Amino acid sequence: MSADIEKEMWTSKLRKSWQKNLPVEKLLPDTQPSYVASWIYLFGVATLAALALIIASGLVLSFEGASWYHFSRVGHFVNSLHFWAVQFFFIFMVVHLWGKFWMAAWRGRRLLTWITGALAFVGSIATAFTGYLIQSNFDSQWISYEAKDGFNSVGIGSRFNVTNFGQMILLHVAFLPVIIGVITIIHVLLVRAKGVVPPIDAFNKELGERK
């Protein structure tokens, strides 16, 4: 009787698929396959750590306002944290990307993991770019002046105006980080749900025996 009711419900469908694909044992496991033993696996986590630092320092900067770091020593220090964390974020992400490429880590129905990762990469470049535009110093004056031509040339400039400080600061601190955050969460949950991809030749024997 209760099974009949459940059958119809979206809520129970979501719960069941969640339980099936990502039970908490998969989300927070005690073990990993023995092949997960290389420094290259550290770069996904390192990218996450850098993202956490970026968000934390960025929140402090937001609370103090856009011009704080130009006149406060503490402000300049927090800006420096934000700046260096971004540099590391990109270094880690690029090494991670190349690592996953050479491991062909999209195998075994992990295409969406790759796609969300690549979207995070492209989205991060856009986010960092808007960050450079809102520095409110000489660099941001010049970057906005130069970059407008690129966006105008394909009509994007009519809606996304890099010389509009108000628009850029709102996108940088509200819209874009939320997008990056959501994509990253999906990315990491997908990795946990699918498990770490096995080595390329892991099943040679099995497949040989079958033939």
Next chain:
Amino acid sequence: MSDPRAELEAAPWSGPTRRYDLIKEGVVALLILTIIVTALSTLFGSPDDKQITFKQWAVAAPADFFATSVQELAGTSGTAGYGAPYNTASVGVNLGPIHLAKIMGVTHPIDTVNDFVITPLTTVANAAPVADALKQWQGSDAKTQSTWATNYDTALSKANQDPTKVPAGDFGPVPQLAAGLLTMAQAGSLDGALLSQGNYFQSDYTKQTLFLGDGGYFSDQSTASNLQGSTWGMMNETGRYPGQAWLWLYSFWYQIPPFNNSNSHPFGANADAWIMVIMGALSLGLICMPLIPGVRSLPYKIKIHRLVWKDYYQEQNL
């Protein structure tokens, strides 16, 4: 999916495992990175070269500022002739027959004569010659205004931007207007007038940024800081700091023919648009890479993965 290997790769791992503390790994990574980033921030800080103001420009390079003001009046400045999204003065760059900027229209209208020169001048109490010049300008029709401004602009560039060397001519009030704007800029009040544009709240800096860029001073400063796009400036920062290194591929196209020559048609002259298209396509390619034949087979051919899984390959005798 019928591919048996893909089936096995997708199935939960049933081979040997090892202890692995994900949370500890994450926390330790965060701690170590926090220490490194704090150290770098303490040692090196971060770049923050002061913004350029109109006052600074007008004081440091008065002839350049004066000539730029005249160009704004004559409609010969970069902004005045830009086209969409600022005005309809030109069709703008194209992708072959497609003019995307023009299609999207004038969304941020800029009238360089009034927005950059006349309206700011009306916001301050001007000395008599400037006040008279304003009256004369505002009392004439557009055609006369344009003739005056064009005459003076031409004469000024012939005189190498030196107003004292310009012979007498039919310039109307143009020299006085430009001189008035220069005085205003040197006193620092043009910055405020351009910023507020008659408003209290204002957060769109399109107009002043374009005006600033029409002159030579701004560009000279960026050359001095190695920020010009033609010399990889897109990736650079002011001072000795790393910049947006991740834009290397975007910047790359601007360094090679035909894109590094703005006189070569059709690609060089429209480099901005074509490079946007190339980078858009490459980004899409990255996102869909596992679906692209050839590229997706590279990791099978160049066996870097054997290094990653060295121990595993040894144990399993693969």
